[in-house]
Amino acid sequence: MRPIIPNISVDCVVFGFDMKKLNVLLTERQLKDPKTDEIIFTDYTLQGHHVLEGENLNEAAIRVLRDKTGLHDIFLEQFHTFGNTDRMLNERDILWTEKIYPMVAHHVVSVGYYSLVDSATVKPDQAHQQTKWFSVEDLPELGFDHAEIIEKALYCLRVKLSREPIGFELLPEKFTLSQLQSLYEAVLGKKLDRRNFRKKVALMKYVIPLDEKQRGVAHKPAQVFIFSKDVYQRTKKEKLDFSI
Amino acid sequence: MRPIIPNISVDCVVFGFDMKKLNVLLTERQLKDPKTDEIIFTDYTLQGHHVLEGENLNEAAIRVLRDKTGLHDIFLEQFHTFGNTDRMLNERDILWTEKIYPMVAHHVVSVGYYSLVDSATVKPDQAHQQTKWFSVEDLPELGFDHAEIIEKALYCLRVKLSREPIGFELLPEKFTLSQLQSLYEAVLGKKLDRRNFRKKVALMKYVIPLDEKQRGVAHKPAQVFIFSKDVYQRTKKEKLDFSI
Numbered sequence: 001m002r003p004i005i006p007n008i009s010v011d012c013v014v015f016g017f018d019m020k021k022l023n024v025l026l027t028e029r030q031l032k033d034p035k036t037d038e039i040i041f042t043d044y045t046l047q048g049h050h051v052l053e054g055e056n057l058n059e060a061a062i063r064v065l066r067d068k069t070g071l072h073d074i075f076l077e078q079f080h081t082f083g084n085t086d087r088m089l090n091e092r093d094i095l096w097t098e099k100i101y102p103m104v105a106h107h108v109v110s111v112g113y114y115s116l117v118d119s120a121t122v123k124p125d126q127a128h129q130q131t132k133w134f135s136v137e138d139l140p141e142l143g144f145d146h147a148e149i150i151e152k153a154l155y156c157l158r159v160k161l162s163r164e165p166i167g168f169e170l171l172p173e174k175f176t177l178s179q180l181q182s183l184y185e186a187v188l189g190k191k192l193d194r195r196n197f198r199k200k201v202a203l204m205k206y207v208i209p210l211d212e213k214q215r216g217v218a219h220k221p222a223q224v225f226i227f228s229k230d231v232y233q234r235t236k237k238e239k240l241d242f243s244i
Numbered sequence: 245m246r247p248i249i250p251n252i253s254v255d256c257v258v259f260g261f262d263m264k265k266l267n268v269l270l271t272e273r274q275l276k277d278p279k280t281d282e283i284i285f286t287d288y289t290l291q292g293h294h295v296l297e298g299e300n301l302n303e304a305a306i307r308v309l310r311d312k313t314g315l316h317d318i319f320l321e322q323f324h325t326f327g328n329t330d331r332m333l334n335e336r337d338i339l340w341t342e343k344i345y346p347m348v349a350h351h352v353v354s355v356g357y358y359s360l361v362d363s364a365t366v367k368p369d370q371a372h373q374q375t376k377w378f379s380v381e382d383l384p385e386l387g388f389d390h391a392e393i394i395e396k397a398l399y400c401l402r403v404k405l406s407r408e409p410i411g412f413e414l415l416p417e418k419f420t421l422s423q424l425q426s427l428y429e430a431v432l433g434k435k436l437d438r439r440n441f442r443k444k445v446a447l448m449k450y451v452i453p454l455d456e457k458q459r460g461v462a463h464k465p466a467q468v469f470i471f472s473k474d475v476y477q478r479t480k481k482e483k484l485d486f487s488i
Contacts, residue, residue, distance in 0.1 A: 005251065008353055008419070057327035057353065081325040081355050083252075083301035109252055109301065111325050136465075159407065 004050035007105035010060045011048035011112050011146070012076075013153035014069060016119025016133055017170035019179055022186040023119050023133040024150055027067060029143055031096055041092050044134070045143040048058070069128055071178040075116040079156040081148075083109035085145065087145040096143070102196040114153040116169035161187055165206065168227035169183060176214055176222040206232035248294035251349035254304045255326075255356050255390070257397040258313060260363020260377055261414035263423055266430040268394055269313060269362050273387055275340055285336050287385040288378070288391060292354065305357040313372055319360040319413040323400040324393075327353035331389040347386040358397040360413035402443070405431055409450065412471035420458055421445060422464040450476035455484035 014025035026044035033040055048066040053062040057078065065071045085107050088097060097104065119133055134140060136154060139147065161167055167183050181197050201207055206228045214221035258269035270288035277284055291312040295304040301322065309315045327350050341348065358393060363377055378384060380398060383391065405411055411427050425441050445451055450472045458465035 005351075007249065008252065051327070051353075054329055054351070056329055057325065062414065078325065081301065081322065083295070085298055085300055109295075109297070111327065111353070135416075159403075161434075162407075163403065 002052040002054055002239075004052055004104075005159075006050065006103060008051045009048050009049050009108050009110045010051060010057060010064055011082075011110045011149055012061055012064050012068075013046055013112065013114040013150055013171065014065070014071065014117060015114060015136075015153075015157060017118050017183050017186060018119045018133070019182060021135045021137065021187070022154075022170075024136050025119075025131055026134055026140065026142075027068065028130040028132070029096065031092075031099060033175050034099075040095065043092060043141040043143050044132075044139075044146075046146045046180045047131070050104065050108075051111075061104070061111075065115060069131055070116070071079050071117065075166065076113055077115075077156075077160070078111060078113050080152050081109060081111045082145055082149055083107075085147065090144075093144050112153060114157060116157075116166060118170055118172050120172065158188060165204070165227065165232060171227070174210065174212070174224040174226055176224055178222060180207075180225070205235045245299055246296040248296055248348075250294065251352050252295045253292050253352050253354045254295060254301060254308055255290045255354045255393055256305055256308055256312075256320075257290055257358040257394055258309070258315065258358065258361060259358060259380075259397075259401060259414065260361050261427050261430060262363045262377070264378045264430070265381065266378050266398075266414075268383070269363075269375055270378055270386075271312065271372075272374040272376070272385065273340065274380075275336070277341060278343075284339065287336060287387050288376075288383075288390075289387040290295060290390045291375070294348065295355075300354050309359060313375055315359070315361065318409065320357055321358050321359075321400075321404070322355060324396050325353060325355045326389055326393055327351075328389065334388075338459075339390050354393075356393050356397060358401060358466055360401075360410060362416050364416065370478060402432060409448070409471065409476060415471070418454065418456070418468040418470055420468055422466060424451075424469070449479045 016023045016025065025047065027047055028042060029045050030042045031040040032038065047064055049060070049064045049067070051057060055063075058076075061076055061078070062072070064077070065074070088094075088106065088108060097106075136150070139150065142150070161184070167187060170183055171179065177198060180201065181192060181194065184197070185192055208226050208228055208231070210224050210226060212224050214224055259440065260267045260269065269291065270284060271291055273289050274286045275284040278284065291308055293304070293308045293311070295301065299307075302320075305320055305322070306316070307319070308319070332338070332350065334405060341350075380394065383394065386394075405428070411424075411431060414427055421442060423443065425436060425438065428438055428441070452470050452472055452475070454468050454470060456468050458468055
């Protein structure tokens, strides 16, 4: 095992979409009194860990995702680095660091990454039972500066989605236009007009209609679509323009 | 003097516009043989330094700008963090680190910031004579991974400019529409159609025409404009939409 670098870490914000809302994966953190076994506090944190000696930042993020959630080969992007000196100085964090991680530095700079998965199919496995999905609209009590990290990640995800069709990472392979619209609404945090949305999608050459309908639904089954990364790469236009 | 954190640094990419091209501020790095005074190599680096104990990342970036360029109170934004283990391992960097900074770590994670200034008026002062402007199209030999850092900064600047009118940070207070167009062309790296450009600008409520013309020009003087941050803040629309 390579030693950890005590003052540099990565934190992964795993976003998931469940066809209704945008969720984020969090890990329970529970501090118990070692003598009485009494719970001192319970809260949640992002999946994070220190960078190891000889490890690139991206490698650390991939390792953290695999070790803490079982997820691998998923969309992963660095978005911001958090390095305020007070980011680990609230009361619970001080207790936690003293009791559990006395070897780490008091000023840890953390490089933030976000990931996108389809949370209807990707569930934390048995090995990661303390890991749960929470709606971004209704987060539990969070440790460290993780509320700020999630807020920034969501902002960066929105900016990214306004430039690139990364939302498809959050959907199953086949999806309906209503599901696609729900996804955009969940990420952008606002309702979109159904007619305008469909007009825009009709112009996306990389959203391909199949000769196939939804299965196992109570209502009239809708047509299903797939996203083609290949077509996107070959038809995308550089958006190097400016806004008004 | 507070001690430095040996494995965390900040690097500042200072962009300047001189009414023709987009430039970046670089500092000469020269290694001499201490015995013979012979020059071993000369190249250029970004303005950077280690983070100090007890210092926030933003504070470090502000300090580096002030100490290395004399610049202060300018636009400054964190854009990406560079932490590959091989980022300081090319031949010149190894020599430099061994001779000049034997106390720093071999794996330094550097948080990148970019700044925007009007390079026609802001010049490195006497105290920073080794600091010079270079066109982003024609960069000299660079140390460390600074070519990669500049490339990423330029990409992030373009993305930012496509969402927010930050280009005004690169212009003098009063400017003509031709100068504004040159700025957008220099940052985006492409020619824009004059008529379409003027149509777009006419819709920007925050670009205010003055009853005043250019002075001291050989050609027919053009009308001058100012940018109002106040009007921008009060008229901007959230661009939470998606692209096709």
